[in-house]
Amino acid sequence: MLRAHLKVCCIQSPAEARLAIEHGASAIGLVAAMPSGPGSIADDVIAEIAAVAPPGIATFLLTSRTDPDAVVEHVLRSRVNTVQLVDTVLPGTYAALRRWAPGVRIVQVIHVQSEDSISEALAVQDEVDVLLLDSGRPAAAIRELGGTGRVHDWEHSARIVERVGKPVYLAGGIKPENVREAIERVRPYGIDLCSGVRTDGKLDAAKLGALVAVMR
Numbered sequence: 001m002l003r004a005h006l007k008v009c010c011i012q013s014p015a016e017a018r019l020a021i022e023h024g025a026s027a028i029g030l031v032a033a034m035p036s037g038p039g040s041i042a043d044d045v046i047a048e049i050a051a052v053a054p055p056g057i058a059t060f061l062l063t064s065r066t067d068p069d070a071v072v073e074h075v076l077r078s079r080v081n082t083v084q085l086v087d088t089v090l091p092g093t094y095a096a097l098r099r100w101a102p103g104v105r106i107v108q109v110i111h112v113q114s115e116d117s118i119s120e121a122l123a124v125q126d127e128v129d130v131l132l133l134d135s136g137r138p139a140a141a142i143r144e145l146g147g148t149g150r151v152h153d154w155e156h157s158a159r160i161v162e163r164v165g166k167p168v169y170l171a172g173g174i175k176p177e178n179v180r181e182a183i184e185r186v187r188p189y190g191i192d193l194c195s196g197v198r199t200d201g202k203l204d205a206a207k208l209g210a211l212v213a214v215m216r
Contacts, residue, residue, distance in 0.1 A: 002215045004183050005190030007060065007169060008197065008208070010039025010147065014052050016203045023208045024215075027058035029192065030080065034064050037147030038201065039194055043078060050080045060084045060107065064145055068096035075101050082107060082130075086145040087138060094127040105129040107169075109145070110160070111136040112152040121160045131164060132192060133157045135172030149173050149195040158186045176210040183215070191215070 008020035009029030017028050030046040031039040050059040061080040065071045066089045075083045075097065083097065084107040097106055107130040110121045121131055135152040136144040151173035161168045167189035174182050175196030182191065197207040 002212065004188055004215065005169075006212070006215065007058070007190055007192040008194075008203070009060070009062070009171070009192055010194040010198070011049060012039070012041060012201075012203070013045075014049055017049050017053060019203055019205060020208070021054065021057060023205075023212050026056070027060055027082070027190070027192075028053065029060045029062055029084065029194070030078070031062045031147070032064070032074065032078075034062075034086070034145055034147070035143040037144065039147055043074070046078045046080070050078060058082045058105070062086055062146065066090050066093070068093040072096050072100045075104055081105065084132060085109060086134075086136070107132050109134050109136070111138055111145075112156050112160075112172075113137065115156060117156055118160055118163065121164055125164045125166050128166065130167045130169065130189075131160070132169040132171055133160060133188075134192075146171070147194055151178070154182065154185050157188070161187055176207060176214055179211055180214050 006025045007027035008025045011017050011028045034040050053059050059080040060082045061078045062084045063074050082105040086109045106128040108124050108128045109132045112133050134146050135148045135150040136146050169190040169192045170186050170188040171192035174193045
């Protein structure tokens with residue numbers, strides 16, 4: 001049994017989705033257009049992968065859209081069962097998703113940069129189903145909304161996990177070499193990773209297997 005749920009992000013194809021699931025992933029991340037970062041694929045490919053995912057697998061659409069109508073349209077067109085909001089969304093977005101996509105779970109990303117991230121997580125937890133702690137820099141000149149391969153301050157993340165009442169995924173620079181420490185220090189519901197199990201941009205079965213071996 002894995003010591004935390006496993007979400008493999010930046011999935012590029014149905015074959016990569018199968019590989020991740022065969023290694024125990026209960027969730028796969030499908031990255032739409034982003035201002036920066038790796039792993040984005042076309043919306044029609046996202047819909048194709050989501051359509052062939054087995055029952056019980058969470059299919060995450062990573063969207064950088066922030067307008068309620070745009071987010072809902074993106075979710076419905078992608079036919080996923082989970083939406084990962086990688087940016088701060090406009091008022092009314094959560095309500096619009098609940099109304100027009102009631103079966104879709106809402107995941108809000110918190111980019112952990114300081115203690116202020118704790119207050120940010122507490123402020124949105126009642127609106128969403130899951131929180132995901134990442135290492136982006138939304139205010140950078142070229143905005144970073146994920147896929148940085150960078151570890152943030154896990155002390156802040158651990159405090160968020162302790163205080164919120166929702167499941168929390170931990171992302172940002174996680175790989176076979178540090179996944180045990182990440183789980184022991186933060187105690188997240190799940191681990192989310194992309195670059196840590198890839199070689200030349202492709203999902204690497206050996207790296208993924210090594211990470212899962214540690215997680216077991």
